[in-house]
Amino acid sequence: MTTLSLLACNEISKIEWPNQASEISLHSKATDIATDFKINRPLVIDSNTKAVEAEYLMKKAHVKLKLVLDKADNFIGTLSFNDLNDQEIIKKAAIGVDRSELIVTDFMRMKATLKSIDWSALEHISIKTLVHFLKDRTEQHILITDEKGNTLRGLISASDIARRLQLDVNLNLPINFKLISQAITKGIED
Template identity: 40%
Template sequence: MKTLTYVSTKSVNELTWPTTTDNITTYSPALTVFTDFYVAGPRVIESNTPADELVQLMKKEHVRMKIVVDAENHFIGVISLEDLSEDKFIKRVADGYKRSELIVADLMRSKESLLALSYSSLKRSDIESLLYSQKDNNYQHLLVIDEESKTIRGVISSNDIARQLRLDIDVSFSNFAQTYESAILGHKVSMRKLKVA
């Protein structure tokens, strides 16, 4: 058995922070706004989780999107706060579901309906090109696939881009289209408020 060493915190005043890149611009490499699952593991949720429970969990964790997996941890889709809006719950109840019985699988976007960005193309791109390619994307997140390993390598968040570029937009419910308008076209974007269930 190894002995552990303990040290007093009395003389410690600073915290260690992740290394950040200052002066990020639209000409910076797109990888500067990429969340790599090799570095920060994916946020996952099982498809059979009660949807109401997930809403509370995501609010508590301050997370806006989770990767949906089956019982064997295989990727089957994504779910975001947009998918868990009160409007989406109302539509499902109108379709005959009981709200209390709705699970993540009932509200998620399945992998068959998603498009993802190639990791190899992301490595060769800058933020401006990334935003231009997503100028019509009304979602907040974009998956990135490593085509060599056939895995979801990571995710890009429009909110992370807006924060890194210090854009004057409300990132609470912004999306790629709005981030593009603000960053590339210079338009101040008005945000619609989405009521989360």
């Protein structure tokens, strides 16, 4: 049996960091920038969650997107922090809906309105090709499906691309794929 003991920390000066490929470039594979749900647990929220609670939880966790699940844990849409901002809640309340009665489904984007990309296609293209393909899209996230197209495999976040490529964009503002494309084009011209 292993014996545990407490150690003094006064000699510690470094922190161990994940050994991930931090060197991402426009020529890296598009899957290198993806959040793979086979590796990272997806961020989900119940469709009946109160909107003010969802907003609070997302703000507290610094989360910009959650996948919305119904009572049977089936994917039914997405909820972004921007969809749920306080102004949208005030708009609904202004037309007579009790603020405390608003729920996630009042703000979410239904899956029928969303677009996705197939994971296997991403395995064969670069981040540059992906950004070029999405250059006119104003979404902040793009969903990724498995090869059969019936299971969410992951997602790609425009802000993750900006952060990892160290693009000259204000990460405090909503970042979309169109903005990413413009920043890359501007960076090439400079």
